[in-house]
Amino acid sequence: MNIFKxxxxxxxxxxxxxxIMLSTGIFWVINNIQYRKYLKIVNAKIDNIIxxxxxxxxxxxxxxxxxxxxxxxxxxxxxxxxxxxxxDISYIKTLGEQIETNKxxxxxxxxxxxxxxxxxxxxxxITQEKKIAEINEYIKQxxxxxxxxxxxxxxxxxxxxxxxxxxxxxxxxxxxxxxSEKEKENLSTAIADISHQLKTxxxxxxxxxxxxxxxxxxxxxxxxQRARRLxxxxxxxxxxxxxxxxxxxxxxxDSGTAILQKERISIKELILHSAEPLAISMDLHxxxxxxxxxxxxxxxxxxxxxxxxxxxxxKNGIEHMENGGNLYVSWSEKSVYSEIxxxxxxSGISDEELPHIFERFYRGKxxxxxxxxxxxxxxxxxxxxxxxxxxxxxxxxxxxKFIIHVRK
Numbered sequence: 001m002n003i004f005k006x007x008x009x010x011x012x013x014x015x016x017x018x019x020i021m022l023s024t025g026i027f028w029v030i031n032n033i034q035y036r037k038y039l040k041i042v043n044a045k046i047d048n049i050i051x052x053x054x055x056x057x058x059x060x061x062x063x064x065x066x067x068x069x070x071x072x073x074x075x076x077x078x079x080x081x082x083x084x085x086x087x088d089i090s091y092i093k094t095l096g097e098q099i100e101t102n103k104x105x106x107x108x109x110x111x112x113x114x115x116x117x118x119x120x121x122x123x124x125x126i127t128q129e130k131k132i133a134e135i136n137e138y139i140k141q142x143x144x145x146x147x148x149x150x151x152x153x154x155x156x157x158x159x160x161x162x163x164x165x166x167x168x169x170x171x172x173x174x175x176x177x178x179x180s181e182k183e184k185e186n187l188s189t190a191i192a193d194i195s196h197q198l199k200t201x202x203x204x205x206x207x208x209x210x211x212x213x214x215x216x217x218x219x220x221x222x223x224x225q226r227a228r229r230l231x232x233x234x235x236x237x238x239x240x241x242x243x244x245x246x247x248x249x250x251x252x253x254d255s256g257t258a259i260l261q262k263e264r265i266s267i268k269e270l271i272l273h274s275a276e277p278l279a280i281s282m283d284l285h286x287x288x289x290x291x292x293x294x295x296x297x298x299x300x301x302x303x304x305x306x307x308x309x310x311x312x313x314x315k316n317g318i319e320h321m322e323n324g325g326n327l328y329v330s331w332s333e334k335s336v337y338s339e340i341x342x343x344x345x346x347s348g349i350s351d352e353e354l355p356h357i358f359e360r361f362y363r364g365k366x367x368x369x370x371x372x373x374x375x376x377x378x379x380x381x382x383x384x385x386x387x388x389x390x391x392x393x394x395x396x397x398x399x400x401k402f403i404i405h406v407r408k
Contacts, residue, residue: 024110024113027110028106028110030106138166139166201237202236204236205233205236208232211229246375249378250378250381253378253381254381258305258385260301260305261302261304262300262302263300263301263302263303264299265299265300265301265306267340268293268294268297270303271340273303274310274311274314275314278314281318282318285318287324287326288324288325288326289327290326290327291329292329293332294331297333297338298338299337302386306382306406308378308379308382309383310340310342310379313342313375313390313402314327315375316375316400317344317346317400320399321344321346321399325399326345327344328342329342329343330343333408334408337408338406339404340406341401341403342402342404343399344399345397345398346398348395348399348400349392349393354393354394358376358380360374361377376392387406388405
């Protein structure tokens with residue numbers, strides 16, 4: 001990776017060099033101030049010596065004194081001794097050496113500081129560039145629907161915060177993609193099931209139409225056969241019509257277009273209303289409805305949709321009681337929810353079928369007639385839309401038991 005190919009990186013490096021140059025300039029100014037301070041002290045000392053010498057020995061010139069001081073280690077320094085004046089001028093040399101030493105030290109510090117700072121800054125820039133490259137690669141992977149989850153960090157830097165936000169987004173995208181894939185699978189399965197459900201009666205209708213066409217004559221037997229087959233065709237048409245109605249209801253629930261009201265519902269009234277469409281079927285199959293609960297118990301929900309769900313569960317119980325029996329419905333109010341239990345005396349649910357009882361178009365092996373296998377799935381969807389739950393289990397006495405919890 002060449003960081004100089006990146007425009008932002010070049011700007012960053014240039015900014016870093018400018019900062020280092022400014023730091024170097026500041027060090028240089030400090031050194032000059034220090035140097036001038038030392039020089040001022042030396043000049044003051046020299047002026048003091050010259051004044052003392054000239055005052056004591058007027059015949060010596062200022063230039064001669066300066067020359068002696070400049071060459072204080074040469075034999076010429078004895079000139080002052082000739083006049084009986086021996087000043088200690090060694091400190092001048094020491095002071096000058098100190099100035100030069102400090103000057104060199106400051107220059108060395110500037111070079112060291114600048115080099116180290118530039119090195120640290122370059123390491124920082126390279127590290128940031130590497131992180132940015134990783135994030136870019138990560139985004140490419142996401143665009144290719146490869147939702148890898150290995151970017152989370154615990155640092156507090158801006159890039160780390162960005163990486164963590166990307167991580168959260170990736171988790172959300174992954175979950176959304178999984179849900180979408182699951183929905184596609186469900187839709188594909190549903191379409192296949194719907195096609196099968198529609199194909200069966202339509203095929204039968206075609207066969208009946210073909211059979212009717214083959215019937216010739218106007219005798220009593222021919223008329224009776226045509227009438228019987230037309231009746232069967234009408235039943236098939238009604239079945240297809242019922243299937244379409246059920247599918248439209250499920251579509252409304254799935255799409256969220258179904259508007260569920262929130263009203264206070266009497267549970268007893270709901271059960272009685274839900275059982276009305278099944279009264280003839282219960283009489284024909286010898287099923288008795290047994291109710292147990294307080295008349296005042298209630299919950300908040302949509303009466304029409306809740307009745308649809310309860311009817312489906314009651315119907316499921318009737319279908320699984322081949323020899324008739326009792327259909328028990330009990331209810332009660334708990335602290336935060338109302339509970340409804342529906343039990344039948346049928347053959348129960350096998351361990352193999354229990355996990356699939358609420359799947360669409362699933363029909364148990366013990367179901368008595370050719371239903372659509374969608375009633376239980378609809379019941380679950382309806383109560384789920386009302387923040388409720390429904391679960392299935394077997395009774396100890398035999399038969400199935402459905403427990404509904406819905407908020408009060």
